[in-house]
Amino acid sequence: MAESQMMAALYQLEESQWWSPEQLQESQFDQLRLLCAHAEKEIPFYRQRFQQAGVGDFARLTLDDWRRLPILSRSDFQGREELISTQHIPAPYQVTGSIATSGSTAQPIRVSTTNLTQFLWNAFTLREHQWHYLDFSKKLSSIRYLNQREAGYPHGMALGNWGPPATLLYHTGPCSILDSKSTTVLQQWEWLTREKPAYLVTYPSILTELIKHSAHSHQQPPEFSEIRLFGETVDAELRDLCRETWGVRLTDTYSANETGPIANQCPEEPHYHVQSENLFVEILDDQNRPCAPGKIGRVVITTLHNFATPLIRYAIGDYAELGPPCSCGRGLPVLKRILGRVRNILTLPNGEKRWPVLGWGKLSRIAPIVQHQLIQKSLQKIEARLVVREKVAATQEEEIKHVIRKSLGEDFEIVLSYPESIERSPTGKFEDFKSEI
Numbered sequence: 064m065a066e067s068q069m070m071a072a073l074y075q076l077e078e079s080q081w082w083s084p085e086q087l088q089e090s091q092f093d094q095l096r097l098l099c100a101h102a103e104k105e106i107p108f109y110r111q112r113f114q115q116a117g118v119g120d121f122a123r124l125t126l127d128d129w130r131r132l133p134i135l136s137r138s139d140f141q142g143r144e145e146l147i148s149t150q151h152i153p154a155p156y157q158v159t160g161s162i163a164t165s166g167s168t169a170q171p172i173r174v175s176t177t178n179l180t181q182f183l184w185n186a187f188t189l190r191e192h193q194w195h196y197l198d199f200s201k202k203l204s205s206i207r208y209l210n211q212r213e214a215g216y217p218h219g220m221a222l223g224n225w226g227p228p229a230t231l232l233y234h235t236g237p238c239s240i241l242d243s244k245s246t247t248v249l250q251q252w253e254w255l256t257r258e259k260p261a262y263l264v265t266y267p268s269i270l271t272e273l274i275k276h277s278a279h280s281h282q283q284p285p286e287f288s289e290i291r292l293f294g295e296t297v298d299a300e301l302r303d304l305c306r307e308t309w310g311v312r313l314t315d316t317y318s319a320n321e322t323g324p325i326a327n328q329c330p331e332e333p334h335y336h337v338q339s340e341n342l343f344v345e346i347l348d349d350q351n352r353p354c355a356p357g358k359i360g361r362v363v364i365t366t367l368h369n370f371a372t373p374l375i376r377y378a379i380g381d382y383a384e385l386g387p388p389c390s391c392g393r394g395l396p397v398l399k400r401i402l403g404r405v406r407n408i409l410t411l412p413n414g415e416k417r418w419p420v421l422g423w424g425k426l427s428r429i430a431p432i433v434q435h436q437l438i439q440k441s442l443q444k445i446e447a448r449l450v451v452r453e454k455v456a457a458t459q460e461e462e463i464k465h466v467i468r469k470s471l472g473e474d475f476e477i478v479l480s481y482p483e484s485i486e487r488s489p490t491g492k493f494e495d496f497k498s499e500i
C-alpha cells in the first residue's frame with residue numbers, strides 16, 4: 064500500500080514540475096488558504112498575528128494579503144514550540160513525533176511531524192534521486208557526523224542497503240558510513256579506498272579536505288559515479304575543483320530538519336529548484352520585499368502540509384540568490400546559490416555587507432595549507448586560522464595576507480594564527496568564514 068501511494072505521489076510530482084510558475088503558485092495558494100484557515104482556528108498565536116495584520120478571509124487570500132503577514136523568526140517561538148503547534152489536525156493524518164533542527168550554534172527548535180510530512184519528505188527525496196538517475200544497485204558510502212561509536216575508524220558501519228526512502232521502492236546495493244567527527248582526513252581517505260563506493264555522500268568541507276589530500280599525496284580516488292553533498296553551502300569553486308581534479312560530478316541538496324527538502328539540484332544545471340509542491344519559498348530583502356532574480360535575500364519558508372506545527376513565513380536563517388527560469392523547462396523556481404547564514408557575511412570597514420569569496424586554491428599555491436578558516440574579529444581585523452603541514456616562511460605569510468586582502472578588502476588588518484586543527488560544530492559542520500561582530 065505504502066509503495067503504491069509513493070508511486071502515485073511521484074507520478075504526480077513528475078507532472079507538476081512542468082507546470083508554469085503561475086499554475087504552481089495558484090496551486091500553492093489553494094493550499095495556503097487551507098493552512099491559514101486551520102492555523103487561525105487551532106493556534107491562538109497565529110490567530111492573533113493574522114488579526115494584527117488585518118488578514119482574515121482566508122478563502123479569498125491573495126498575494127497582497129499574504130505579504131502583509133508578519134515574518135516568523137526563530138526567536139518568536141524558540142523553546143516555546145507549543146505556541147505554534149496543535150494536536151488537532153485534519154483526518155486521516157496524525158501527529159507521529161517531532162524533529163529538532165541540527166543548528167550548530169543556536170538552541171535547536173523542534174517541530175511536530177505527521178504521517179503526511181514524513182511521507183512527503185520521502186517523496187521529495189526520491190524525486191531528487193530520480194532526477195539524478197541514481198543507480199540503486201550500486202554501493203553508497205557516507206562520511207558524516209554520526210553520534211555512534213560503531214561508525215568509527217577503521218571499520219565504519221556496514222549496512223545491507225541504503226535504507227529508506229530508497230528501499231521503499233527499490234532493492235539497493237550496500238551502504239557504509241564513517242563518522243566524520245572522530246576521524247582524520249587520512250583515515251577517511253584510507254577507508255574510502257577500501258570501500259570503493261559508487262556514490263559518496265558527505266559535507267562540502269569533508270570533500271574539500273579529501274581533494275586536498277589526494278592532490279598533495281598524488282593519489283587517485285576510487286571511481287565514483289557521483290558525489291552527493293549536503294549540510295553546508297557549496298560554491299562554484301568546489302564544483303570546478305572536483306570536476307578538474309577528480310573528474311566527478313557533484314550533486315547538492317538544500318534541506319532542513321524543520322522543513323524537509325527545500326530545493327534540489329536541477330538534473331541539467333548546477334543550481335537548485337524549489338520543491339514548490341511542499342513549500343512556499345520567498346526570497347526577501349531587508350524591507351521584506353521580494354528580491355528580483357540576481358539579488359540575494361533572506362530565505363522565508365512556509366511549509367504547505369505541516370498542519371501540526373505550521374511554519375508560516377518562517378525566516379529559516381539562510382540567504383539565497385533567486386535565479387531566472389531554468390532552461391530545463393521546469394516551472395519550479397530557481398535558487399542560483401545558497402549562501403549560508405548571517406554569521407557568514409563579511410562587513411567591510413565602511414559598514415557595507417558582502418558575501419566573502421575566498422577559495423583554498425589560491426592559498427594552497429602559496430603554502431602547504433591543509434585547512435583554513437577566516438574569522439572577522441572587528442570591522443578592521445580578520446584572523447586567518449591556518450592548519451599547515453610545515454612552517455610558513457615570512458615571505459609566504461606576506462603573500463597569504465595579500466591574497467586575503469585582495470579577496471576581502473584592502474583595508475583589513477590580517478592576523479595569521481596556526482592552530483593544530485580547526486574545530487567543527489557539535490554536529491560536525493564547518494564554516495570557512497565566520498563573523499564575530
Ligand SMILES: [Zn+2]
Nearest residue numbers: 329389391393
Ligand atoms: Zn532546471
